[in-house]
Amino acid sequence: MRFIKHIQWLLLILISSTVYAEKATIAVATNFLPTLKTLVTQFEQQSDHQIIVSSAATGILFNQIQHGAPFDILLAADSQHPQLLTKRGLAIENTRFTYATGQLALAFSMTTTLGSDLQPADKKQQFTDAIKNSSGKIAIANPELAPYGIAAQESLKSLNLWVSIQSQLVKGTNVAQSHQFVATGNAELAFVALANVITKNSTENSTPHTTQLNYWPVPSNWHSAIQQQAVLLQSATNNQAAIDFIAFLKTNYAEKIIQQHGYKTADTLSMSY
Amino acid sequence: MISPEDFLAVTLTLKLAAITTVILLLLSTPLAWWLANTRTRIKPILEAIVALPLVLPPTVLGFYLLLAFSPQSPFGQFWLSVSGQSLAFTFNALVIASVIYSLPFVVQPLQAAFEQLSKPLLEAAATMGANKRDQFISIVLPLTKRSFITAASLGFAHTVGEFGVVLMIGGNIPGETQVLSIALYDKVEAMQYAEAHWLAGGLIIFSLVLLAFIYSLNRNHYLSSNRLSSTNTNSSNDRMIK
Numbered sequence: 001m002r003f004i005k006h007i008q009w010l011l012l013i014l015i016s017s018t019v020y021a022e023k024a025t026i027a028v029a030t031n032f033l034p035t036l037k038t039l040v041t042q043f044e045q046q047s048d049h050q051i052i053v054s055s056a057a058t059g060i061l062f063n064q065i066q067h068g069a070p071f072d073i074l075l076a077a078d079s080q081h082p083q084l085l086t087k088r089g090l091a092i093e094n095t096r097f098t099y100a101t102g103q104l105a106l107a108f109s110m111t112t113t114l115g116s117d118l119q120p121a122d123k124k125q126q127f128t129d130a131i132k133n134s135s136g137k138i139a140i141a142n143p144e145l146a147p148y149g150i151a152a153q154e155s156l157k158s159l160n161l162w163v164s165i166q167s168q169l170v171k172g173t174n175v176a177q178s179h180q181f182v183a184t185g186n187a188e189l190a191f192v193a194l195a196n197v198i199t200k201n202s203t204e205n206s207t208p209h210t211t212q213l214n215y216w217p218v219p220s221n222w223h224s225a226i227q228q229q230a231v232l233l234q235s236a237t238n239n240q241a242a243i244d245f246i247a248f249l250k251t252n253y254a255e256k257i258i259q260q261h262g263y264k265t266a267d268t269l270s271m272s273y
Numbered sequence: 274m275i276s277p278e279d280f281l282a283v284t285l286t287l288k289l290a291a292i293t294t295v296i297l298l299l300l301s302t303p304l305a306w307w308l309a310n311t312r313t314r315i316k317p318i319l320e321a322i323v324a325l326p327l328v329l330p331p332t333v334l335g336f337y338l339l340l341a342f343s344p345q346s347p348f349g350q351f352w353l354s355v356s357g358q359s360l361a362f363t364f365n366a367l368v369i370a371s372v373i374y375s376l377p378f379v380v381q382p383l384q385a386a387f388e389q390l391s392k393p394l395l396e397a398a399a400t401m402g403a404n405k406r407d408q409f410i411s412i413v414l415p416l417t418k419r420s421f422i423t424a425a426s427l428g429f430a431h432t433v434g435e436f437g438v439v440l441m442i443g444g445n446i447p448g449e450t451q452v453l454s455i456a457l458y459d460k461v462e463a464m465q466y467a468e469a470h471w472l473a474g475g476l477i478i479f480s481l482v483l484l485a486f487i488y489s490l491n492r493n494h495y496l497s498s499n500r501l502s503s504t505n506t507n508s509s510n511d512r513m514i515k
Contacts, residue, residue, distance in 0.1 A: 136359065
């Protein structure tokens with residue numbers, strides 16, 4: 001299976017890149033931007049196509065696409081928006097697929113007494129204690145706007161803490177802002193995308209203004225899956241660069257990169273079940 | 274229709290704008306007076322600093338305020354030790370941000386008005402024994418009344434229209450930091466366009482009425498007044514608004 005995927009991909013590249021090079025514009029949900037940049041670099045090394053990236057919250061990108069924004073691919077942070085685009089005829093039928101499954105993490109400053117170690121046995125207790133003992137603000141992405149916000153809300157509900165922490169809650173417009181609130185030290189705890197903390201810690205040292213963060217991955221069975229779906233938009237019908245990139249996204253090679261950035265992919269998901 | 278939460282956002286916005294305007298009038302009057310009369314060489318630099326919020330994107334202010342409000346920064350630490358509460362995500366934080374953000378809209382009309390004041394008039398008053406305070410209340414205030422109204426209205430309206438800064442430092446808490454522009458943004462993002470129309474349309478009408486009020490004030494003044502220095506004062510106010 002893996003082998004076939006590779007072959008397909010190589011064939012596509014060979015056929016398309018030798019014929020002509022094209023440009024494709026990808027609209028991407030902010031949380032996936034750092035990962036996408038890595039993917040694009042790899043993709044462009046292997047093909048003559050050129051990829052332009054535009055990032056914003058999924059809802060904003062959706063609005064822009066509805067009003068004719070010149071995007072070829074949408075990499076959303078959820079599955080609803082790509083679904084809706086397909087339904088409204090703005091995306092090409094049968095191109096929708098889950099390119100990454102987001103993972104939630106609880107982030108906090110390294111200066112707090114909470115350690116980075118999470119005991120596998122009593123995760124529930126550990127999370128509950130950490131949240132109950134906090135006195136500062138707890139940041140989440142807005143559940144009404146962001147899939148990571150819904151996941152955070154569901155996790156807090158499964159811990160029976162949603163009601164009791166209402167007065168401590170602050171909401172970012174997206175999960176990146178939730179991360180920003182804790183990284184600047186304005187929030188004590190924050191539910192963030194695992195991708196946010198992984199990329200941050202590996203690519204960047206702490207500046208004087210940002211806090212080094214520790215994090216605990218939130219068990220994925222505390223919330224419904226954050227399925228980040230991709231879809232080819234109508235303008236990409238004859239755009240070989242866009243079609244090739246989607247094919248690239250499905251290769252094991254790309255999936256590895258996506259996993260390294262803190263997401264699960266079809267592969268890892270089936271293994272974990 | 275307007276939901277209770279939206280109504281909360283409306284009252285919060287009006288409260289924020291009112292408090293900001295009062296603070297701005299208290300701060301800006303002496304500042305504008307000093308700027309109008311000073312001969313210091315660094316006056317252009319000071320004027321430029323006051324005007325900065327006019328040209329900077331709100332994200333610049335939002336970014337630095339977020340860092341300043343953090344309990345790790347000296348200012349954030351100071352605030353925490355004085356008030357026992359950290360500053361970000363509070364109404365007080367929005368007031369501080371709004372005062373900075375709307376400062377030029379209040380200082381500039383006042384400064385322009387003060388600069389147009391007749392100096393001989395004040396000197397004459399002084400020779401008749403009026404002290405500074407008397408001069409200000411009996412001469413300066415009546416002559417620049419319209420500029421004060423203009424400055425207050427602009428400061429108020431601009432604070433109501435604040436968005437980017439609040440988005441960055443507010444944390445979207447109903448009744449505390451969720452102002453009208455943020456509530457509207459959420460509605461658009463969540464695709465609740467009907468509710469969004471109520472808020473957006475309401476804001477347009479409110480701003481239109483307020484600006485029309487300011488312009489009518491200046492127009493009446495042109496037509497009716499022949500007071501000392503008044504036309505000059507108002508032409509500079511007009512420039513401010515435009």
